[in-house]
Amino acid sequence: MRCIVKGGKPLRGKVRLPGDKSLSHRAICFAALAEGSSEIENVLLAGVTQPMLDALSAFGIAWSLNEQRLTVEGKGLDGWQDPQAVIGCGNSATTMRLLAGAMAATNVGGVLDGSAGLRRRPMERIVQPLRNMGVEIEATNGCAPLTLRHSKRPLRGMDHQLAVASAQVKTCLILAALVGDRPTRIFEPGPSRDHTERMLGSMGAKVESNKTDGKEMAIYQTYVEPLAKPLKPLKMNLPGDISSAAFFVVGGLIAPESEIEIENVGLNPTRTGLLDALGEMQAALSILQTMEQGGEPCGCIGIRHSTLKPTKVMGEQVVRMIDEFPVFGVAAAYAAGETLVADAQELRYKESDRIAMLCQELRKLGVEAIETADGFRVIGKGKIEGGEVEAHGDHRLAMALMVAGLGSREAVVVNGAEVVNESLPQFIPLLRSLGAQILCEDS
Numbered sequence: 001m002r003c004i005v006k007g008g009k010p011l012r013g014k015v016r017l018p019g020d021k022s023l024s025h026r027a028i029c030f031a032a033l034a035e036g037s038s039e040i041e042n043v044l045l046a047g048v049t050q051p052m053l054d055a056l057s058a059f060g061i062a063w064s065l066n067e068q069r070l071t072v073e074g075k076g077l078d079g080w081q082d083p084q085a086v087i088g089c090g091n092s093a094t095t096m097r098l099l100a101g102a103m104a105a106t107n108v109g110g111v112l113d114g115s116a117g118l119r120r121r122p123m124e125r126i127v128q129p130l131r132n133m134g135v136e137i138e139a140t141n142g143c144a145p146l147t148l149r150h151s152k153r154p155l156r157g158m159d160h161q162l163a164v165a166s167a168q169v170k171t172c173l174i175l176a177a178l179v180g181d182r183p184t185r186i187f188e189p190g191p192s193r194d195h196t197e198r199m200l201g202s203m204g205a206k207v208e209s210n211k212t213d214g215k216e217m218a219i220y221q222t223y224v225e226p227l228a229k230p231l232k233p234l235k236m237n238l239p240g241d242i243s244s245a246a247f248f249v250v251g252g253l254i255a256p257e258s259e260i261e262i263e264n265v266g267l268n269p270t271r272t273g274l275l276d277a278l279g280e281m282q283a284a285l286s287i288l289q290t291m292e293q294g295g296e297p298c299g300c301i302g303i304r305h306s307t308l309k310p311t312k313v314m315g316e317q318v319v320r321m322i323d324e325f326p327v328f329g330v331a332a333a334y335a336a337g338e339t340l341v342a343d344a345q346e347l348r349y350k351e352s353d354r355i356a357m358l359c360q361e362l363r364k365l366g367v368e369a370i371e372t373a374d375g376f377r378v379i380g381k382g383k384i385e386g387g388e389v390e391a392h393g394d395h396r397l398a399m400a401l402m403v404a405g406l407g408s409r410e411a412v413v414v415n416g417a418e419v420v421n422e423s424l425p426q427f428i429p430l431l432r433s434l435g436a437q438i439l440c441e442d443s
Contacts, residue, residue, distance in 0.1 A: 005405025006437040010257040019238030031072035035230040041237040058083040080106035089114040113145040140420025157182035165190035177224040185387030187382035190319040193270040226284035239266035239298035252303035274322030310337035328398035332378035341375035352394040395422040
């Protein structure tokens with residue numbers, strides 16, 4: 001699909017987003033590990049979450065949907081069955097890594113596979129620590145497909161030191177640790193998102209995270225105790241996805257005379273790095289009200305058009321906005337001056353090499369974007385001229401490039417824009433509801 005975005009029109013109004021992608025993945029998976037019926041409101045229904053739902057059926061877990069209310073009939077850690085075919089994870093590394101941990105916890109055997117893009121994502125970071133715990137698991141040249149076989153119980157509780165802070169890897173190991181012979185500790189160099197700790201804690205697991213001061217850097221520790229009794233079912237209304245909200249936030253900042261409000265957005269502090277970075281760029285942002293749902297803080301975000309200033313993002317802040325860098329790069333292009341991103345080499349292992357592809361596509365729009373080994377530099381001019389770009393099969397890059405057109409002088413044409421359906425099928429209709437001019441046609 002080819003989408004043409006014409007800039008110059010203000011965005012006005014309110015928007016409410018589907019449930020958070022990270023929370024949706026976890027809620028679906030954890031509900032299947034609980035004993036009893038879980039009900040999850042506002043679950044995200046998209047290409048990226050469908051493989052997790054399909055996997056539940058393959059493991060013998062019943063589930064049903066009524067609009068955006070999901071009911072899962074969990075069978076606990078002893079009720080999963082071996083799948084009869086390969087489990088397809090689509091393009092979702094979250095699905096693969098969470099399911100690997102869930103299969104280790106439930107002691108089922110099977111094969112996890114995915115798209116060509118997913119087969120390029122690094123999986124040794126979960127395979128080796130799971131093996132150390134006693135899980136029978138094999139990768140293919142360090143990547144998918146992953147093969148798991150029945151393992152001896154209990155698994156070994158132990159200490160893990162992660163080289164890169166990763167909520168997906170941490171969650172995989174937490175799930176396996178639920179059936180360990182003693183407590184497990186997971187150490188990370190940065191503050192990865194803590195949705196798993198909050199959600200499993202609400203289900204009765206003892207999972208605790210804290211920050212300690214090491215000799216050279218802060219160390220983030222997660223402590224997991226083996227389950228003493230079954231996980232309780234979930235009853236949760238999921239807040240909107242802050243990573244999806246990011247595109248509307250930046251759109252409201254760069255489209256002239258805009259003023260919008262995004263309702264009921266998750267504001268977990270491990271996920272709000274983009275809001276902090278935009279605040280440093282003097283963006284007109286406000287949190288209008290706050291509340292809590294299922295242990296997760298959330299609220300409404302107000303956005304007004306702003307004249308942005310350049311900034312620097314590095315260190316711990318990178319982990320707190322790791323999914324938002326494509327649209328942050330667009331915000332940097334609309335700032336006057338040089339914005340620097342460092343310590344973000346993990347971006348090279350997403351749905352695309354987001355460092356290389358972001359810089360390449362921004363240059364097509366007349367933006368000076370310079371790739372570095374662990375990040376990028378954008379020398380913004382406070383404007384974008386327009387041009388034709390490619391999505392490279394990356395949903396976040398596609399949405400970011402479409403947002404770039406909201407304030408551009410000439411139209412921005414995005415080829416391969418259908419990939420936005422992977423994570424937010426409502427993206428284009430929601431933007432149009434705010435006043436954006438977007439014409440889409442089959443390519």
